[in-house]
Amino acid sequence: MKDDLFPKEFFYRHSKLVAPDLIGCYLIKKNNKKSLVKGLIVETEAYSQEEEACHGYRKKTESNKLLFGKPGTFYIYKSYGIHHCLNIVTDKENFASGVLIRAVFISTKNERLASGPGLVTKTFGVDKSFNSLEVLNNNSLWISQRDSSIEEKDLIQTTRIGISKAKNIKWRWYLKNSSSVSKRLKGDRTPKFQ
Template sequence: MKKHLFPKNFFCRHSKLVAPDLIGCYLTKKNNEKDQIKGIIVETEAYSQEEEACHGFHKITKTNKSLFGKPGTFYVYKSYGIHHCLNIVTDKENFASGVLVRAVFISKNNERLASGPGLVTKIFGVDLSFNSLEVLNNKSLWISQRKTTIEEKDLIQTTRIGISKAKNIKWRWYLKNSGSVSKRLKGDRMPKSK
């Protein structure tokens, strides 16, 4: 199984550089030998301790500790005590920086099946047990490099969603031609279903 197709220091960069590069990459969850779910990441958001919307803006806590961890690991947290959110830790250790996986397109399914961070973790069965796992070095949940080139014109860059602070920072990216995006920029029409 070829999972390690990322450049060596891919995750050791600022979250705002990693986030658009994760669009088009594959998220795969293996439940057992025969049962596997795979989809294409179509929407991401970047967070960094330099800005107030980041969980690590104030300090390191028991809950956000893994966000300060090794780049290329998962940071999973529970949002509003209801649903889990899947993030990839980026940049460097002891610095809170991560990319939230906001939406995933799963072929041969309803395009809206995983069109939001809570839906992504629900469909992929992600919970706190995946927190701090290495993205490329585990047998149950991983990300693999995209097979096609995605150019800047294929992406929409806009502001993040569902935050009350640092709302004007344009650190959300999504694939323009995807119907699985959680929320489109005003005036950007939903593409026709495939």
């Protein structure tokens, strides 16, 4: 099952390089010995301490220290104290950089079930107990590589959502032909079929 994992170096790059490369990859959660939830990642956002919207912009704190940690680990936080958000730490240690998984398509479920970061964690049963787990080295939650190629023309690159600072940076990507995307670029119509 796990022979389709990434090389370790994949996550040792800037978040704005990792984020588009995660589109088309699979988020997989093992619920028990026989049950898996598997979905196609269709939307991501990049954050880095160089810009104000990043949790690590000002300094390392107790609540954001995992974002400064080892690339290829999960960083989970609560948004507005309500929804958990699933992020993957990228780039290098002691530098806050991460990718938020914004939307996932699960072929056996309603296409809008995981069409937002809070819906992703709710659908996959992800909470802070997954914090600091290595993406490639655990048996409960992981990401596997794409099984088909995705080209730049298949993606839409646009600004991030739900932030008040650094709003004009185009560090959000989504799969153009997916109807599971949380919010489309103005004028980009939702496709009829996935």
